[in-house]
Amino acid sequence: MSKPRLTAFHWVPAPFQGQVRDLPVRWALEEAGLEYDERLIEGEAHKAPAYRALHPFGKVPVYEDAGIVLFESGAIVLHIAETHGVLLPREPAARGHAKAWLIAALNSVDPDIIALGDIDHFAANESWAKTGRPQIVEHLTGRLRDIAAQLERRDFLAGEFSVADIMMIAVLRGLRHTTLVSEIPFLREYRDRCESRPAFQRALAAQLRPFVRAESQQRSI
């Protein structure tokens, strides 16, 4: 059986290293014990029509397996879970919850985090950003507290570890440059519990490896 192929970037700027969305896909594959091939795209290759045919927005990741080509990390993680019978509770109510939390990470948590990242990484010194930032932080903090409240009674969002946790942690990593997660004890402990999993550590190392290599090649030129 041929291995699935994951497409990721050859290099990204420092704030995004350890945060690009091939990370949750690598993590799901590691949790499932599945080997995969890696294709790294360089320079402007992600803007070329050939790549756009695989990913309509010219982003990463792209996942190819057995003739199926997928984009959007949330869809890929769900596909891996359903295809290989992993990372989803068997009990229907908990299984539904796992999928709901995966979507919640992407649609009810990530938009604020994207908005905050846009300000902090690209517009930190602009006055419009300084004025707009507190409103985003206030709304986001409410959401983070709502998530933490769920974690007072259980270790993982759907009870057992699942796709929901992979996606939520991947999304929350967009706050690493802030203390917003660390300030909320149940959320900080949850993050540490998830990120200390060996499969996460392997996935993170695999994402970072080409960046380190690219930077050392750059230095040696």
Next chain:
Amino acid sequence: MSKPRLTAFHWVPAPFQGQVRDLPVRWALEEAGLEYDERLIEGEAHKAPAYRALHPFGKVPVYEDAGIVLFESGAIVLHIAETHGVLLPREPAARGHAKAWLIAALNSVDPDIIALGDIDHFAANESWAKTGRPQIVEHLTGRLRDIAAQLERRDFLAGEFSVADIMMIAVLRGLRHTTLVSEIPFLREYRDRCESRPAFQRALAAQLRPFVRAESQQRSI
């Protein structure tokens, strides 16, 4: 067999009428020919602990069916499709694409639309909003053109009509106060093609009905 129950708001402010996220759930149910019960929450009921136990963020929709309680419209639409064998292509590659586009609507398109809505509905006259807005519009327009490019060759995102179109149209409705969709012919035609479906029209009417009733009761006090 008991009917599923959908929870929606009794009333929302004018800009959000026809846009609240119970709409895609109603639409999926109408496309599938499924009857459902409706529960409308009033006042501050969505902030009460009893409701928070169903929806961690105190939002709508909540969907209850056969002991399963779901939140997040994207997860609910996907659940309806998978449970009832509707709104997803049978061919694996197209089925994967339908799910990828559903997630894309929620995570690669909606964040810009949420940011734009926050500015236009809540901060239109503030100078930070005026300065920040063009950057959001520029990024969003790129995404909308990418979507339109897909629709040059097919009527619906995954070939046949699917959950992807329900979610994408639900998300794009957040731009009704702008001309951003109308300015792009393939996207405008796609929107009209989807929104002219009888199931969409029934779903929209069902969402609006309580708002009209609430407003006429208000006037008669």
